[in-house]
Each structure stands twice: as structure tokens, then as C-alpha cells.
Amino acid sequence: MKIVMAIIKPFKLEEVRDALTGLGVHGLTVTEVKGYGRQKGHTEIYRGAEYAVSFLPKLKIEVAVATDLVPRVVEAVTAAARTGQIGDGKIFVTPLESAVRIRTGETDGDAL
Amino acid sequence: MKSRLMLAALGGLGLAALGADAALAQAAAPTPDKGDTAWMLLSTILVLLMVVPGLALFYGGLVRTKNMLSLLTQVFAIACIAAIVWVTYGYSLAFTNGGALNDFVGGFSKAFLRGVDANSVAATFSNGVVIPEYVYICFQMTFAMITPALIVGAFAERMRFSALVLFTVLWLTFIYFPMAHMVWYWAGPDVVGNAAKALAEADAGGKAAAQGALDAAMADAGLLFQWGALDFAGGTVVHINAGIAGLVGALLLGKRIGYGRDLIAPHSLTMTMIGAALLWVGWFGFNAGSNLEANGTAALAMVNTFVATAAAGLGWLFVEWAAKGKPSLLGLVSGAVAGLVAVTPAAGFSGPMGAIVLGLVSGAVCFVFCSSVKNAIGYDDSLDVFGIHCVGGIIGAIATGILVNPALGGAGIPDYVSNPGSLAVADYVFGTAVWAQIKAVLFTIVWSGVGSAILYKIVDLIVGLRVTQEEEREGLDLADHGERAYNY
Numbered sequence: 001m002k003i004v005m006a007i008i009k010p011f012k013l014e015e016v017r018d019a020l021t022g023l024g025v026h027g028l029t030v031t032e033v034k035g036y037g038r039q040k041g042h043t044e045i046y047r048g049a050e051y052a053v054s055f056l057p058k059l060k061i062e063v064a065v066a067t068d069l070v071p072r073v074v075e076a077v078t079a080a081a082r083t084g085q086i087g088d089g090k091i092f093v094t095p096l097e098s099a100v101r102i103r104t105g106e107t108d109g110d111a112l
Numbered sequence: 113m114k115s116r117l118m119l120a121a122l123g124g125l126g127l128a129a130l131g132a133d134a135a136l137a138q139a140a141a142p143t144p145d146k147g148d149t150a151w152m153l154l155s156t157i158l159v160l161l162m163v164v165p166g167l168a169l170f171y172g173g174l175v176r177t178k179n180m181l182s183l184l185t186q187v188f189a190i191a192c193i194a195a196i197v198w199v200t201y202g203y204s205l206a207f208t209n210g211g212a213l214n215d216f217v218g219g220f221s222k223a224f225l226r227g228v229d230a231n232s233v234a235a236t237f238s239n240g241v242v243i244p245e246y247v248y249i250c251f252q253m254t255f256a257m258i259t260p261a262l263i264v265g266a267f268a269e270r271m272r273f274s275a276l277v278l279f280t281v282l283w284l285t286f287i288y289f290p291m292a293h294m295v296w297y298w299a300g301p302d303v304v305g306n307a308a309k310a311l312a313e314a315d316a317g318g319k320a321a322a323q324g325a326l327d328a329a330m331a332d333a334g335l336l337f338q339w340g341a342l343d344f345a346g347g348t349v350v351h352i353n354a355g356i357a358g359l360v361g362a363l364l365l366g367k368r369i370g371y372g373r374d375l376i377a378p379h380s381l382t383m384t385m386i387g388a389a390l391l392w393v394g395w396f397g398f399n400a401g402s403n404l405e406a407n408g409t410a411a412l413a414m415v416n417t418f419v420a421t422a423a424a425g426l427g428w429l430f431v432e433w434a435a436k437g438k439p440s441l442l443g444l445v446s447g448a449v450a451g452l453v454a455v456t457p458a459a460g461f462s463g464p465m466g467a468i469v470l471g472l473v474s475g476a477v478c479f480v481f482c483s484s485v486k487n488a489i490g491y492d493d494s495l496d497v498f499g500i501h502c503v504g505g506i507i508g509a510i511a512t513g514i515l516v517n518p519a520l521g522g523a524g525i526p527d528y529v530s531n532p533g534s535l536a537v538a539d540y541v542f543g544t545a546v547w548a549q550i551k552a553v554l555f556t557i558v559w560s561g562v563g564s565a566i567l568y569k570i571v572d573l574i575v576g577l578r579v580t581q582e583e584e585r586e587g588l589d590l591a592d593h594g595e596r597a598y599n600y
Contacts, residue, residue, distance in 0.1 A: 044377060046377055047446060047499075048484065049487075051375045
């Protein structure tokens with residue numbers, strides 16, 4: 001099992017969700033985050049005070065999937081979240097040791 | 113120019129000293145007009161609307177989320193404090209004869225509103241026209257509410273609430289009431305007119321005595337009024353006064369933690385826009401109400417309050433657009449407020465076209481001040497009380513001396529003497545008029561600047577001006593008030 005974590009542009013969420021649903025991945029977690037990579041921030045000016053705002057709002061989505069599904073999930077998220085502009089985000093894949101469905105007590109593959 | 117002696121108890125303190133009793137007794141005592149009274153009742157409520165919620169929201173939106181309630185609480189609390197202090201002794205100190213100190217401050221003859229009842233009347237700017245003294249007291253009360261509330265923007269996000277309460281009482285007592293007295297207190301048109309009439313009718317033997325009575329009537333006024341300084345609705349008394357007090361406070365309290373480094377952005381410009389809009393609406397009570405009568409001059413003040421504000425909002429917007437690349441909402445509403453400030457002393461004196469020029473200039477100059485000069489000097493006037501109220505007030509006060517000129521469409525300098533019993537227009541002399549305004553500006557800056565500095569020091573010794581670093585980081589809402597503005 002792996003965790004696929006993707007940082008994406010906020011308005012891409014629905015497309016990514018649709019792509020994942022198409023692969024049979026049901027259930028993901030979304031968090032509103034701020035950060036920066038290569039994309040530059042913007043300037044805000046309030047009367048005389050100018051601020052360079054480098055942390056931009058992004059969404060972090062996390063899905064737990066079976067290892068064999070990972071390449072297709074990564075491919076689907078990449079395709080769905082891409083605009084071709086700087087700031088499209090990143091995907092990180094990390095190992096997942098175990099999983100439990102709280103309601104039933106099912107574990108690992110059955111819990112996903 | 114909005115004061116007046118209360119003819120109320122005819123033969124009251126000031127009048128007895130004038131020797132004008134006989135002349136007064138001849139004229140039937142004027143009674144308030146219902147239209148004037150209704151207008152003043154409404155104007156009073158409009159000015160209250162400026163304070164709460166107008167100013168409170170305007171300021172509240174400009175601070176960070178963690179300090180929202182502190183601003184709302186400070187402004188509302190100041191309004192409450194000022195209301196009580198005003199009827200206790202403030203009104204008396206501002207608008208009665210102060211005896212030996214009459215140039216600077218009134219006395220205590222109307223403390224606790226002694227001698228005032230529902231039949232008491234106050235003079236206006238027209239001979240033989242009065243309004244109920246109670247509505248005059250309430251109208252002026254709202255000015256005493258908003259002026260100290262303006263100051264809090266300068267040291268927002270770091271002043272201890274207990275210090276603010278103490279400072280407000282002291283500042284009203286030693287700075288505001290004397291300023292209101294010095295600028296707005298005078299004997300009123302009837303006293304002056306009657307004395308002038310008596311002089312005109314006096315025979316050769318009585319000329320000297322009648323001249324003396326007229327001189328006494330003219331001298332029964334605050335210092336700045338005697339100088340001939342024009343201030344229709346409070347450019348000096350309210351805006352320069354509060355603006356310089358704010359600057360001194362910002363300097364003495366020091367910069368906010370993280371100033372110039374952290375993102376200290378307004379938490380809700382939506383609320384700031386609502387507040388600014390309420391200020392504009394309420395300002396019609398402030399400016400047009402300062403005429404004290406529902407007549408053509410009130411309408412002049414109204415049109416000026418429309419067009420100067422509009423011009424100033426556009427002035428700031430376009431200059432900012434050119435200089436910074438984007439036309440901002442905050443710039444637009446800040447310019448509008450700067451225009452309201454600038455037109456305040458000029459409202460009933462300038463013509464509408466003069467008011468447009470005044471608005472454009474004040475919007476542009478205040479933008480440059482707030483965006484460049486402030487940063488160059490490096491003080492932390494959190495919400496630009498100095499940059500908008502003091503700078504805009506100075507522009508307006510001096511421009512009033514220029515725009516009052518009838519040749520520029522102005523209303524002219526009022527003259528109650530040359531044609532007794534009516535309001536004539538005095539000859540306009542540029543140097544005299546402008547110099548009187550400049551003197552009034554300089555006097556106000558020194559009076560309020562030095563006086564406020566002393567009061568801040570006293571308050572600092574007693575309760576401490578500034579919250580601790582931990583409290584400031586946590587936010588004054590929790591530290592001072594134990595509650596938060598938003599619970600999502």
C-alpha cells in the first residue's frame with residue numbers, strides 16, 4: 001500500500017476527483033494548505049504597506065491505494081491537475097504500513 | 113463656526129456681563145422652528161451612526177482578525193464615556209463663558225446641565241433663530257464621541273484598554289473641550305447683532321458705552337474664533353486635533369511587533385467599505401447639521417460633502433493606479449474619508465466647484481503621505497489617523513480660507529455687525545483669511561500635540577500604555593477582552 005499525496009491548484013480538485021473515481025479509487029482527504037515552489041507569489045499593497053506574499057493557497061489531497069494501482073493513480077492525477085503553467089503542484093508517494101477501517105475492523109487491503 | 117451661546121436662560125452668565133440685556137429684552141424671545149429642530153434631531157443621530165458602527169467597522173476591518181473586537185470595543189466604549197463626561201461637565205467647559213479663562217475654556221456654570229430644560233434654547237447662525245438647547249447638547253455630544261474615537265486607529269493593536277479609558281477622559285477634559293470652546297464658542301448672532309444695533313442707534317454721548325458693549329460681545333468668544341479662524345464642522349477641533357494626538361501616541365507607544373516584516377494586512381476590507389460608506393452617510397449630519405438650521409447653507413454643506421468626497425475618492429484612486437499599478441478599494445474609500453475630512457471645515461463656506469478641487473487635492477496628497485512620507489519617516493500609525501485626519505484636516509482648514517472667497521464661489525466670511533440683525537458678507541482679504549487659518553492650524557497642532565504627549569506620559573505612569581509582548585502576539589481580543597470575533 002502507498003499514500004499518494006498531491007499538492008494541486010485549488011480549482012483542479014473536481015477534475016482530479018473525477019479521474020480517481022474513474023480508476024475505482026473511492027475516498028480521499030483534502031486539506032487547504034499554503035506553500036511555494038517555483039511559482040512566484042504576488043504583491044499586496046494596503047495604502048503604503050507593500051507585502052510580497054510568497055505562500056500561495058493550494059490543496060493537498062491524500063489517497064491510500066494498493067501498490068499496483070499507484071502508477072495509474074499518479075498518471076491520472078498528473079493528467080487531471082496539469083495546466084502547463086508554473087505552479088501546477090507536485091505528487092509524492094510514500095509507503096503505507098497498515099490501514100484499518102474503524103467501523104468494521106477490516107485491515108490493510110480490505111480497509112481501503 | 114458652529115457654536116453659539118445659549119440664549120437659554122436669558123440673562124445667563126455671559127449675557128449679564130455684556131450689558132446687552134435691554135436690547136435683548138426688547139426683542140420677543142425667539143422660539144425654535146420645528147423644521148430646524150427636526151433636522152438637528154436627525155443630524156445628531158447621523159453623527160452617532162458615524163461612530164457606531166461606521167468608524168468602528170472602518171477601523172475594525174483594517175486590523176488583523178485577532179484585534180477586531182478590541183477596535184470595536186474601544187470605539188463603542190469611547191462613545192459611551194464621552195456621552196457621560198459631556199453632560200457631566202464637558203458641555204459646560206466647551207460652551208459657557210469661562211470668566212478669566214474664557215479665551216481658552218468655559219466654566220462649570222452648566223455642569224450636570226444645570227439650568228437647562230426642555231424650554232431652553234441655543235443660538236444658531238441666523239439672527240432670531242434658535243434651536244432647543246437639548247438637541248444642541250446632543251449634537252455636540254456626538255462630536256465629543258467621535259473625536260477621541262478617531263485617535264485609536266493610530267495605536268491600534270497595541271494599546272492597553274484600561275489605558276485607553278483613562279486617556280479618553282483626560283484627553284476630552286484637557287484637549288477636546290478647550291479646543292471646542294476656543295473655536296466654536298461665541299456670544300451668538302443675536303447678542304452681537306443687538307449690540308451693533310445699539311451702537312448704531314446710540315446718541316453721541318452713548319457711543320462710547322455702546323462701542324464698549326459691542327467690543328465685549330465680540331470678545332465673548334474662544335481664542336481662535338476671535339482670531340477669525342473659520343471651521344464649519346470641525347477641521348481643527350476634530351480632525352487636526354485627533355490626528356496629531358494619534359501621531360504622538362503612535363510615536364510614544366512604538367511600532368507593532370513585526371511592523372515592516374510580517375504581513376499585517378486588513379482582515380476584512382468588506383467591513384472597512386461598509387464602515388466608510390456609513391461614515392459618508394453620517395457625515396451629512398456632521399457637516400450639514402453643523403449649520404444648526406435646515407436652510408440653504410445646510411444644503412450647500414450637503415452638496416460640498418457629496419462632491420468633495422467623490423473627488424477625493426477618485427483622486428486617491430487614480431494617483432494610486434498611476435503610481436502602484438492597481439486601483440484599490442482601500443485606496444478609494446481612504447480617499448473618500450480624506451475628502452470628508454478636508455471638506456469638514458469648508459462645508460458651509462466653499463462653493464461646490466471649490467469643494468471638488470479641495471477633494472482632488474486632499475485625496476492625492478493624503479495618498480502620497482500615507483504611501484511614501486510615512487514609510488520614509490518610519491513611524492507606525494496603524495490606520496493612518498495622522499496621514500488622513502491631520503493632513504486632510506490641515507489641507508481643508510487652510511483651503512477654507514481660500515475657498516470662502518465669494519470670487520471663487522465661496523459663501524464669504526460672515527459679518528453680523530455691519531448690518532445689525534442680519535447676516536452680511538465681510539470683505540474678503542486673502543492674507544487675513546488664510547493667515548487666520550494657518551494660525552489656527554499651528555495652534556491646534558501645538559495644543560493637542562504637546563498636551564497629548566503629557567497625557568500619554570501620565571497614563572503610562574499610572575496603568576502603562578502598552579500591552580505585553582505575549583498579549584500583543586496573542587491579540588487584544590483575547591488578552592484584553594477574553595473573547596474572539598469569529599468562531600467558525
